[in-house]
Amino acid sequence: MLTLELLTLAVVVGLIHFSIIIWKSMTYWKERGVKHHTPVPIFGNFLSVISFRKHFFHYYDKVYKAFPNERMVGLYEFMTPTLVLRDTQLIEHVLIREFSTFPDHGSFLFEPSSVMYDSIFNMSGIRWRALRNKLLITFTTGKMRSVFPSLSESCLQLLNSNPKTLEREMLSDLAIRTFMESMFGTKILKSAEAEIYTKARKIFEPTWWRYTQQTLLTYFPKLADFLHLTFMPKHLDNYFRSIMNTILNQRVDSMEDRNDYAQVLVQMREQKKLNIYNRENKKVDQTFDVTNDLAIAQAFMFFFAGMDATSLLMLYTAANLAQSKNCQAKAREEIKTVLHKYGGYSWEAVRDMKYIDSCVQETLRMQPSLQFLNRVCDKDTSIDGVKLVKGTRIIIPIHTIQMDPKNFPNPEKFDPERFMEGINDKFAHLPFSDGPRVCLGKRFATMETTTFMAHLLENFELSLSPETKLPLKYQPTALFLTPKATNPIKIDLKRIN
Numbered sequence: 001m002l003t004l005e006l007l008t009l010a011v012v013v014g015l016i017h018f019s020i021i022i023w024k025s026m027t028y029w030k031e032r033g034v035k036h037h038t039p040v041p042i043f044g045n046f047l048s049v050i051s052f053r054k055h056f057f058h059y060y061d062k063v064y065k066a067f068p069n070e071r072m073v074g075l076y077e078f079m080t081p082t083l084v085l086r087d088t089q090l091i092e093h094v095l096i097r098e099f100s101t102f103p104d105h106g107s108f109l110f111e112p113s114s115v116m117y118d119s120i121f122n123m124s125g126i127r128w129r130a131l132r133n134k135l136l137i138t139f140t141t142g143k144m145r146s147v148f149p150s151l152s153e154s155c156l157q158l159l160n161s162n163p164k165t166l167e168r169e170m171l172s173d174l175a176i177r178t179f180m181e182s183m184f185g186t187k188i189l190k191s192a193e194a195e196i197y198t199k200a201r202k203i204f205e206p207t208w209w210r211y212t213q214q215t216l217l218t219y220f221p222k223l224a225d226f227l228h229l230t231f232m233p234k235h236l237d238n239y240f241r242s243i244m245n246t247i248l249n250q251r252v253d254s255m256e257d258r259n260d261y262a263q264v265l266v267q268m269r270e271q272k273k274l275n276i277y278n279r280e281n282k283k284v285d286q287t288f289d290v291t292n293d294l295a296i297a298q299a300f301m302f303f304f305a306g307m308d309a310t311s312l313l314m315l316y317t318a319a320n321l322a323q324s325k326n327c328q329a330k331a332r333e334e335i336k337t338v339l340h341k342y343g344g345y346s347w348e349a350v351r352d353m354k355y356i357d358s359c360v361q362e363t364l365r366m367q368p369s370l371q372f373l374n375r376v377c378d379k380d381t382s383i384d385g386v387k388l389v390k391g392t393r394i395i396i397p398i399h400t401i402q403m404d405p406k407n408f409p410n411p412e413k414f415d416p417e418r419f420m421e422g423i424n425d426k427f428a429h430l431p432f433s434d435g436p437r438v439c440l441g442k443r444f445a446t447m448e449t450t451t452f453m454a455h456l457l458e459n460f461e462l463s464l465s466p467e468t469k470l471p472l473k474y475q476p477t478a479l480f481l482t483p484k485a486t487n488p489i490k491i492d493l494k495r496i497n
């Protein structure tokens with residue numbers, strides 16, 4: 001009898017406790033006077049996320065547009081209160097001025113056993129800073145210049161096969177090939193190509209089940225852990241760990257001493273430590289251990305970031321140009337002038353192709369691979385007078401901001417001229433982010449895309465295939481901004497050179 005009473009009491013206390021948690025999670029923005037839509041218990045403002053019909057960024061877009069006069073708005077991502085920034089000064093505050101309060105991405109996507117868990121993207125605090133300082137040396141001007149010839153050669157190799165159409169798969173294979181050669185100094189064996197390409201595409205396969213797992217990993221990490229959910233299937237995780245391990249071991253066995261990313265990782269692994277220096281006296285403050293898994297995580301992170309985001313950028317740039325004969329003509333004129341000036345392709349020549357770079361920037365404005373940036377505050381703080389408790393999530397909806405007519409008039413129009421003279425507010429165009437956490441591969445990705453576009457436009461006339469229907473729609477279950485599987489982008493190519 002007593003046991004039954006105790007059990008009933010425990011259930012009642014549990015229910016009250018749970019109701020308080022839910023109630024508290026729903027009143028966060030009201031208490032702070034931040035405008036928001038009324039949340040639904042447990043689902044917050046994300047009820048229709050579970051219908052798989054709309055992409056996440058749709059909710060940031062919706063709340064951004066609903067309160068046009070606010071500098072920031074509140075949102076409930078299920079039970080997580082999230083602040084969505086609208087004002088570019090506040091964005092600068094979070095990304096740069098108050099970076100030390102908002103240094104990390106917070107709980108996001110990757111479970112502890114994932115190869116990505118130890119990657120720099122997921123790292124925080126001083127470990128992140130030490131690793132970032134170490135990896136930065138891979139992207140110096142000298143390094144970019146030295147990888148240019150092999151990168152340019154890979155683009156030509158694809159185009160010399162005389163393709164009649166350009167499609168996403170060809171570009172993701174190209175991105176993998178150029179990346180392996182430039183960063184790891186490795187040519188993929190012909191016999192291994194098909195398997196690597198197929199498995200790499202599977203990393204980003206946008207299925208509803210993958211999307212569900214990734215949603216639970218981000219918003220309900222304890223439940224995801226209990227259910228043993230993973231960011232990507234275990235067989236893929238193991239496969240890529242093994243590939244990255246082989247690449248690093250091959251570098252050691254070959255005793256080659258190349259000046260590339262693989263070398264940085266191999267050295268780090270051999271030294272077994274990374275130093276963290278004191279900012280004032282420049283002496284070693286702390287060290288942290290570098291395991292083989294940590295080196296592999298950084299190798300995979302670059303592969304992961306390099307492949308999908310860059311191939312999508314190449315695809316969207318080609319698609320935007322395919323719809324504008326004028327822009328193509330202007331780009332071809334520039335290619336001719338620049339190649340004449342430099343006597344052919346070189347890193348310097350491509351860097352001088354300002355109009356093509358503007359086409360790439362304009363594409364990044366309209367179709368940024370990542371549609372939002374995320375941060376958490378790592379201490380209690382306030383933004384614009386609003387008090388935030390440690391752990392509050394911040395979203396910078398870059399896609400929406402870049403498509404806001406206030407920042408870019410007539411935003412649906414592909415107009416590279418906007419970038420020819422430089423833009424007024426650099427915090428209104430953040431496809432690679434900004435500040436200490438800015439994308440490490442920014443220079444590499446833009447150089448690769450500009451080089452590919454120059455070769456492509458020099459040799460082919462582009463037109464959008466009638467099979468691709470406009471306006472483009474995006475796959476709601478994909479991590480990056482990806483064309484809908486039922487309406488893929490196809491570009492018809494006609495050789496002109």
Ligand code: HEM
Pocket residue numbers: 120121122132301302305306307309310313368369370373374430431432433434436437438439440441442444445
């Ligand atoms: C079009 C291609 C790409 C786009 C649009 C892109 C965009 C981004 C964005 C928005 C972030 C998040 C930054 C933040 O949270 O503030 C990021 C992070 C990162 N990206 Fe990229 N990226 C691209 C290609 C690459 C490539 C090719 C590499 C490597 C070679 C790379 C390496 C990284 C790394 C390592 C980070 C994490 C930086 C950190 O947390 O310190 N990305 N990227």
